[in-house]
Amino acid sequence: MTLDDILKAPSPASQWVLDTDCEENGLEPEDVKQVMRARIQEMRDSIERGLKTDAKSITGMVGWNAKGLWDAPDALNAPLIKRVQAYAMAVNEENARMGRIVAAPTAGSAGTIPGALIGVADHLGIEDEKLVMPLVLAAGIGKAISRQMYISGSAGGCQAEIGSSAAMAAAAVTELLGGDSRACVHAAALALMNTIGLVCDPVGGYVEVPCVSRNAFFAVHAVSSAQLALAQLESFIPPDEVITAMAQVGRMMPLQLKETAEGGLAQTPFAQGYLKDLEQSQK
Amino acid sequence: MSLLDMIGPVMIGPSSSHTAGACRIGLAACQLLGHTPEKARIGLYASFAKTGKGHGTHLALIAGILGFEPHDPRLPQAFQEAEKAGLNFEFHDADLGNVHPNTALIHLQGGQASVEVTASSTGGGIIEVIEVDGFKVAFDGFSPTLLLKYQDAYGMISRVTGLIAIDEVNIASLTCTREKRGGTAMMCIVLDSGLSDYAIRKIAHIPEISWIRMLPGFKRL
Numbered sequence: 001m002t003l004d005d006i007l008k009a010p011s012p013a014s015q016w017v018l019d020t021d022c023e024e025n026g027l028e029p030e031d032v033k034q035v036m037r038a039r040i041q042e043m044r045d046s047i048e049r050g051l052k053t054d055a056k057s058i059t060g061m062v063g064w065n066a067k068g069l070w071d072a073p074d075a076l077n078a079p080l081i082k083r084v085q086a087y088a089m090a091v092n093e094e095n096a097r098m099g100r101i102v103a104a105p106t107a108g109s110a111g112t113i114p115g116a117l118i119g120v121a122d123h124l125g126i127e128d129e130k131l132v133m134p135l136v137l138a139a140g141i142g143k144a145i146s147r148q149m150y151i152s153g154s155a156g157g158c159q160a161e162i163g164s165s166a167a168m169a170a171a172a173v174t175e176l177l178g179g180d181s182r183a184c185v186h187a188a189a190l191a192l193m194n195t196i197g198l199v200c201d202p203v204g205g206y207v208e209v210p211c212v213s214r215n216a217f218f219a220v221h222a223v224s225s226a227q228l229a230l231a232q233l234e235s236f237i238p239p240d241e242v243i244t245a246m247a248q249v250g251r252m253m254p255l256q257l258k259e260t261a262e263g264g265l266a267q268t269p270f271a272q273g274y275l276k277d278l279e280q281s282q283k
Numbered sequence: 284m285s286l287l288d289m290i291g292p293v294m295i296g297p298s299s300s301h302t303a304g305a306c307r308i309g310l311a312a313c314q315l316l317g318h319t320p321e322k323a324r325i326g327l328y329a330s331f332a333k334t335g336k337g338h339g340t341h342l343a344l345i346a347g348i349l350g351f352e353p354h355d356p357r358l359p360q361a362f363q364e365a366e367k368a369g370l371n372f373e374f375h376d377a378d379l380g381n382v383h384p385n386t387a388l389i390h391l392q393g394g395q396a397s398v399e400v401t402a403s404s405t406g407g408g409i410i411e412v413i414e415v416d417g418f419k420v421a422f423d424g425f426s427p428t429l430l431l432k433y434q435d436a437y438g439m440i441s442r443v444t445g446l447i448a449i450d451e452v453n454i455a456s457l458t459c460t461r462e463k464r465g466g467t468a469m470m471c472i473v474l475d476s477g478l479s480d481y482a483i484r485k486i487a488h489i490p491e492i493s494w495i496r497m498l499p500g501f502k503r504l
Contacts, residue, residue: 017286025285026475035287035503042293059337095296098339098359103299105289105407113290135290142289152300152406154330154384168289205334207297261334 003144003185003239006137013171013181014133017140036135039102040128043091043114046101050090057096059278061208065216066090080123081220087122088115088219092212105142105151108207109165113138115219116169116226120176134176138168141188148240149247153200154259156250162218163195163246169222174229187229189239191222196246199257201264203271204278210265284409287503292408294353300385301331301338304404306358307501309347311412311424312389312400314498319368320393323348326377329384331404344387345372352502353408382413418460418469425501426455427477431486432494435461435468442489443470450482467493 001020009016022029054064066089074082088111095101095110104113117138121131142151142164150156151164167188174187195218203209235242256263265271294303313319323345331340339359346361349368357364365372379386383403390399401414412422415430422428429447433439440459447454453475461468478486478497487495 021286027285032286036290039290039293098296098302100293100354100356101296102291102293103303103408104291105299107294107296107299107302110296136286139286139289143284143286146284146289146407150406154300154334155406202337204337206337259330259334261337 001140001144002147003141003188003243006140006144007182007185007239009181011180012133012137012175013184014137014140014175016181018133018136021140021143032136033132036132040118040131040135042100042102043118044128046094046099047087047090047114047118049099050094051086055097057093057206057208058098059204059206059208061203061206061274062093062096062212065212066093080120080223083123084115084119084219084223085216087119088112088215089212091115092215096206096208096212104138105146105164105168106153106161108153108211109162109215111215112162112165112219112222113169113172115215116222117172117176119219120173120223126176130176134172137175137184138172141168141171145243148243150250156247157198157253157258158200158214159195159198159246160250161200162214163192163198166191166195166218166222166225169219170225170229173223173226177226177230179226179230183229183232185239186234187225189235189237189242190228190233191225192246193235193237193242194221196249199253199264200259201257201266202259202261203266204275205259205261205266285503288407288409291503292353294408295356295358298338299408300404300406301335301340302343303353303408304385304406304410305331305340305343305387306347306351306353307408307410307424308387308402308404309344309389310350310352310501311402311410311498312391312398313348313350315400315415315430315496316391316393316396316398317496318393319349319370320391321369321371322392323370323372324390325372325374326379326388327374328377328379328382328386328388331385331387332376341374344389345370348372348389348391383411415469419458420469420471421456421458422471422473424498425503427474427500428498429472429474429478429486430496430498431470431492433468433470433489434491434493435465436491439468439491440470443472443486446482446485447472447474447478450478452476452478
């Protein structure tokens with residue numbers, strides 16, 4: 001399954017993705033759809049829990065961001081953006097509290113797809129049943145990426161993790177809003193080509209800073225990609241070659257920038273000081 | 284790789300590779316032992332050793348060894364659960380050589396049995412078991428998998444696969460390794476579906492076979 005295969009598939013792209021994957025794995029399409037329905041409900045549950053609580057994470061670095069934003073006045077008068085960001089952070093703060101979430105494709109990037117897809121759906125009043133096939137397409141995009149590229153930050157940098165989730169979310173939102181196969185794949189490519197080189201630099205190795213807010217940013221990034229693609233704008237570079245470029249950058253990245261907490265934000269004096277204090281207080 | 288791996292698993296946070304994958308590594312080891320162990324000695328390599336603490340990797344491995352799945356709400360309290368279950372455990376750093384940075388070496392002991400398992404967590408909750416009791420194997424734990432330890436002899440593969448064929452089950456992959464000609468060998472067979480109890484009994488009765496495990500496959504649904 002390549003991006004080019006999906007791009008050339010009859011619209012909606014999700015049907016081709018579902019049929020092809022079921023044939024490959026010997027699964028029944030209706031069973032896969034049923035699991036996807038359950039996963040949408042899991043995503044919703046984690047959003048709901050995350051928006052309600054301001055309980056701190058293990059380290060105290062995050063925990064109140066989603067509720068804080070949700071309860072705050074909408075400074076930009078842009079309710080879609082606020083909703084998408086708050087949903088995404090709600091999921092990842094649940095994740096940071098060792099709560100229950102759906103990895104999509106990973107736990108560190110778990111908020112991006114629910115933030116973008118469920119956020120847009122709620123903003124427009126679209127029912128959950130209409131999200132099932134877009135979620136299938138998101139999975140298909142992830143599968144196409146993982147053919148050539150790692151999907152974990154420790155192997156490919158944050159571009160591999162949140163970049164993949166943003167691409168998956170972009171395609172899903174595009175299909176939800178009526179985009180054809182070509183538009184969906186270009187939405188994914190646009191999201192990917194603008195995450196190349198993103199380092200994975202969690203403070204102390206915890207999936208908290210910058211992971212929680214990064215999900216909020218990339219959920220909006222995915223929605224932006226969908227908007228461009230729905231207006232028929234396309235990635236200048238062929239989508240599969242965008243993945244190749246990302247994979248190449250991932251291989252060139254030094255280990256210090258791949259979830260080892262040995263580079264980037266994790267090595268700032270403030271982060272180092274915070275962790276030292278935390279260690280002292282836990283003794 | 285299925286669509287359900289890309290959107291999923293449903294899991295306890297915070298990391299699909301360091302928490303959900305670690306839990307599944309522990310679960311595979313538990314299934315290979317065949318029951319909950321009394322002792323676990325766990326070597327952590329590279330990223331598992333370096334950033335495991337912040338990811339609940341230690342908790343997740345113990346949860347898996349206790350037989351919990353990645354979505355089990357008891358995962359954050361795995362150490363207390365281990366005490367209840369009478370499981371003693373210890374962790375150490377291990378240099379496992381040229382393997383994936385998220386790799387663990389687990390030694391389990393309990394009853395009269397013991398097993399040693401090396402497995403890597405490759406991202407998104409996917410794992411790869413690479414060694415069992417010193418024999419190279421290759422399976423991801425999602426499909427039903429049959430593992431056999433036996434005395435190397437001619438016709439062994441044919442006898443085992445013949446019984447699998449009679450059961451009308453398809454083989455996805457098969458690997459065999461042996462310590463030397465005629466020595467102890469390990470066969471690892473990944474299947475499209477589980478075998479009947481009858482077929483497992485028939486295979487277990489082949490005289491050269493000294494150890495047999497039928498892993499059911501992790502639940503995706």
